[in-house]
Amino acid sequence: MNELSLSLSCPVPLPAGDRILLAHGGGGRLMHQLLEMVFLPAFANAPLEARHDGAVVTVNGVRLAFTTDSYVVRPLVFPGGNIGDLAVNGTVNDLAMCGARPLYLSAGFILEEGLAMETLRLVTASMRAAAERAGVALVTGDTKVVDQGKGDGIFINTAGIGLVECAGEIGPAAVRPGDAVLLSGDLGAHGVAVLSVREGLEFESPIVSDTAPLWEPVEAMLKAGIEIHCLRDLTRGGLASALNEIADVRRLAIRIEEAAVPVEEAVKGACEILGLDPLYVANEGRFVAFVPEAQAEAALAALGRRAVRIGTVLDDPSAVVILHSRIGGHRVLDLLSGEQLPRIC
Amino acid sequence: MCLAVPGKIVNLLDDSDPALRRATVDFAGVRKEVSLAFTPEAAAGDYVLVHVGFALSVVDEAEAEKIFEYLREMQELEDAGESPP
Amino acid sequence: MKFIDEYRDREAAARLAQAIRRLVRRPWTIMEVCGGQTHTILKSGLEELLPPEITLVHGPGCPVCVTPVELIDKAVAIASEPSVVFCSFGDMLRVPGSTHSLFDAKAAGADVRIVYSPLDALKLARANPRREVVFFAVGFETTAPANAMAVWQAAREGLANFSVLVAHVLVPPAMAVILNSADCRVQAFLAPGHVCTVMGYEEYESLAARYRVPIVVTGFEPLDLLEGLRMAIAQLESGRAEVENQYSRSVRRQGNRAARQRIAEVFEVSSRRWRGIGEIPSSGLRLREPYRRFDAETRFALRALEAADSTDCIAGLVLQGLRRPPECPVFATRCTPERPLGAPMVSSEGACAAYYLYRHYERA
Numbered sequence: 195m196n197e198l199s200l201s202l203s204c205p206v207p208l209p210a211g212d213r214i215l216l217a218h219g220g221g222g223r224l225m226h227q228l229l230e231m232v233f234l235p236a237f238a239n240a241p242l243e244a245r246h247d248g249a250v251v252t253v254n255g256v257r258l259a260f261t262t263d264s265y266v267v268r269p270l271v272f273p274g275g276n277i278g279d280l281a282v283n284g285t286v287n288d289l290a291m292c293g294a295r296p297l298y299l300s301a302g303f304i305l306e307e308g309l310a311m312e313t314l315r316l317v318t319a320s321m322r323a324a325a326e327r328a329g330v331a332l333v334t335g336d337t338k339v340v341d342q343g344k345g346d347g348i349f350i351n352t353a354g355i356g357l358v359e360c361a362g363e364i365g366p367a368a369v370r371p372g373d374a375v376l377l378s379g380d381l382g383a384h385g386v387a388v389l390s391v392r393e394g395l396e397f398e399s400p401i402v403s404d405t406a407p408l409w410e411p412v413e414a415m416l417k418a419g420i421e422i423h424c425l426r427d428l429t430r431g432g433l434a435s436a437l438n439e440i441a442d443v444r445r446l447a448i449r450i451e452e453a454a455v456p457v458e459e460a461v462k463g464a465c466e467i468l469g470l471d472p473l474y475v476a477n478e479g480r481f482v483a484f485v486p487e488a489q490a491e492a493a494l495a496a497l498g499r500r501a502v503r504i505g506t507v508l509d510d511p512s513a514v515v516i517l518h519s520r521i522g523g524h525r526v527l528d529l530l531s532g533e534q535l536p537r538i539c
Numbered sequence: 540m541c542l543a544v545p546g547k548i549v550n551l552l553d554d555s556d557p558a559l560r561r562a563t564v565d566f567a568g569v570r571k572e573v574s575l576a577f578t579p580e581a582a583a584g585d586y587v588l589v590h591v592g593f594a595l596s597v598v599d600e601a602e603a604e605k606i607f608e609y610l611r612e613m614q615e616l617e618d619a620g621e622s623p624p
Numbered sequence: 625m626k627f628i629d630e631y632r633d634r635e636a637a638a639r640l641a642q643a644i645r646r647l648v649r650r651p652w653t654i655m656e657v658c659g660g661q662t663h664t665i666l667k668s669g670l671e672e673l674l675p676p677e678i679t680l681v682h683g684p685g686c687p688v689c690v691t692p693v694e695l696i697d698k699a700v701a702i703a704s705e706p707s708v709v710f711c712s713f714g715d716m717l718r719v720p721g722s723t724h725s726l727f728d729a730k731a732a733g734a735d736v737r738i739v740y741s742p743l744d745a746l747k748l749a750r751a752n753p754r755r756e757v758v759f760f761a762v763g764f765e766t767t768a769p770a771n772a773m774a775v776w777q778a779a780r781e782g783l784a785n786f787s788v789l790v791a792h793v794l795v796p797p798a799m800a801v802i803l804n805s806a807d808c809r810v811q812a813f814l815a816p817g818h819v820c821t822v823m824g825y826e827e828y829e830s831l832a833a834r835y836r837v838p839i840v841v842t843g844f845e846p847l848d849l850l851e852g853l854r855m856a857i858a859q860l861e862s863g864r865a866e867v868e869n870q871y872s873r874s875v876r877r878q879g880n881r882a883a884r885q886r887i888a889e890v891f892e893v894s895s896r897r898w899r900g901i902g903e904i905p906s907s908g909l910r911l912r913e914p915y916r917r918f919d920a921e922t923r924f925a926l927r928a929l930e931a932a933d934s935t936d937c938i939a940g941l942v943l944q945g946l947r948r949p950p951e952c953p954v955f956a957t958r959c960t961p962e963r964p965l966g967a968p969m970v971s972s973e974g975a976c977a978a979y980y981l982y983r984h985y986e987r988a
Binding site (some may be wrong): 544574602610 | 626627639640655658659660669713719742763764773776777816822825844847851872873874875876880881883886899
């Protein structure tokens with residue numbers, strides 16, 4: 195058949211560092227590096243330096259939160275939702291994580307030639323329903339179409355504006371040693387739901403994406419008078435990535451109790467089969483909150499019965515995230531280089 | 540190597556050719572079709588260890604219990620004030 | 625989850641650790657062979673529960689770690705062919721070849737897909753008759769029955785567009801190499817429970833006798849590992865050197881007959897190069913003659929290839945337990961998880977990756 199000659203002196207070998215890899219979008223260490231080495235230096239300014247999900251800017255004395263996010267998920271439709279739900283909730287949540295009431299969204303669509311109109315209608319209907327549920331209006335948008343083969347069906351970018359309703363600054367900089375780390379609910383549902391329909395890995399499961407708007411619980415904490423230091427919604431890279439990002443920016447270590455982290459049985463089953471660690475699996479409707487130790491109980495009461503305390507911020511500049519394991523040992527939870535892959539070993 | 544996960548056989552499929560015998564196996568609510576080509580003795584209700592889509596063994600529940608028996612014995616000895624061997 | 629949760633019980637773990645502490649009189653060095661066992665040890669911080677006299681050395685039981693560089697290069701070459709759909713387990717995607725990994729090839733446009741089972745690759749072959757589907761058949765004996773079955777089914781169906789790139793390795797010869805080394809510090813082994821589920825443990829009896837080392841066939845959950853260690857230490861302290869079976873809920877002495885039969889029908893034992901260690905005779909599997917038409921190396925007529933391991937990488941010494949990663953001159957400097965020079969830094973249970981993770985954290 196074909197003779198392949200693998201010449202090790204092939205012209206212009208591609209060193210891995212000169213190209214964008216899928217891993218650069220994975221929410222892990224490589225994406226982090228991309229931000230630090232390419233984007234942040236290009237656009238340096240104070241709100242960007244805060245390295246938080248959204249930017250808080252002041253206009254005529256009024257504090258507004260402003261954020262953007264792009265949605266490239268495949269498959270477009272998965273158990274519990276579709277790209278439209280993510281596009282609305284994701285941006286709504288970035289605003290909520292700034293302590294801002296989400297108000298208005300824009301949506302930019304990049305559609306692939308050949309996309310079924312029915313799919314577009316489904317996605318649009320989901321966006322409308324999600325926007326209603328989140329209390330936001332989609333007030334402006336844009337559409338472009340690219341050649342077949344140049345896009346994954348639909349790419350959506352949404353940007354959002356919200357009104358900041360908390361008195362202080364919410365962000366990594368406000369985190370203090372001794373702060374309680376709270377988690378709003380169980381982990382891993384979104385990532386597993388998406389994998390359950392991915393070719394080559396499919397399995398039958400009752401798991402649906404946890405995509406949801408998160409302003410309500412944040413508002414509940416604010417109304418209860420909680421001095422929220424930091425909020426972060428968990429997306430790609432899961433809980434471990436979010437904690438690492440905050441630990442890294444704030445230069446404080448965080449300790450987490452494995453036994454305290456809730457994972458639904460079916461999610462656990464799926465992760466066991468695929469060799470995935472739930473701490474790194476994507477979520478779309480969960481967040482962590484850093485609050486003063488003294489207010490931990492009150493904050494949990496405001497968040498509702500699914501929320502739990504999972505750990506504490508340490509007075510330690512090593513900025514590692516330490517997991518106290520179920521059997522009593524310790525492990526460092528590091529940022530992954532790229533996205534977590536299923537394994538057999 | 541290697542990840543093999545215990546799951547419960549809930550439904551047998553394709554019984555005719557032993558090499559193609561499969562089952563639906565349940566892992567805490569997640570279900571996958573698994574080949575029973577290497578566990579011809581497996582029956583519905585059994586737990587099997589599954590690796591890359593194949594059951595490699597039927598879990599011996601009596602053997603599985605042994606470590607817990609040993610731990611219980613240790614506990615009893617301790618409670619009785621004796622030092623376990 | 626049944627047969628998982630109860631083996632992760634904190635109190636039970638503490639009691640087993642206590643039993644170990646009561647047994648230990650002298651320092652001992654024990655190697656767990658399988659990468660999956662290493663994974664549990666690292667994930668659960670199990671070593672902290674052990675008395676300081678016990679040193680654990682992480683063995684070469686990780687297919688990522690032992691697949692030779694030239695095989696990755698061949699995988700990349702095949703995957704880069706436009707007609708090919710290259711299927712692999714996730715573990716292999718980040719392993720560096722001479723210049724590229726499969727992940728790099730995917731970034732450059734190759735159709736590389738992660739699958740859960742070789743049967744998924746067969747499905748793809750049936751569904752895409754005009755594409756060449758190639759499956760990366762990597763692993764120890766645990767995965768060999770599944771891969772054998774896939775080839776056997778392809779032969780039965782007369783699938784013309786399916787082939788496998790074989791990289792199977794066997795555990796006992798690797799253990800023999802470790803034991804033969806003049807610097808061998810390992811005094812007992814925890815043998816891989818899932819490999820033994822397939823192969824049984826008769827082969828380990830001659831190793832235990834010849835080298836006078838206890839070998840305990842061990843499972844993968846924290847309680848399994850603690851129990852396996854307890855049994856190994858009990859043997860060491862009393863001067864015994866036998867094969868014992870901790871993982872009796874899955875392993876029988878003769879293993880899984882149907883699986884062994886299928887392996888014997890499709891594969892035969894051959895010599896294999898192990899990354900960082902070199903060639904070990906009779907340490908691998910290759911397709912038997914009646915199935916050789918499914919061999920990807922033959923089908924794609926790849927010329928015999930010599931690829932050197934990175935000269936800076938001391939993976940071989942690390943894999944055999946002869947050096948600790950921090951003793952490597954390029955550890956955490958030129959060799960990191962993002963830019964790994966060798967497999968123990970790529971693999972999540974590679975010793976180097978593990979040490980890298982803990983470099984800032986001093987465990988109490």
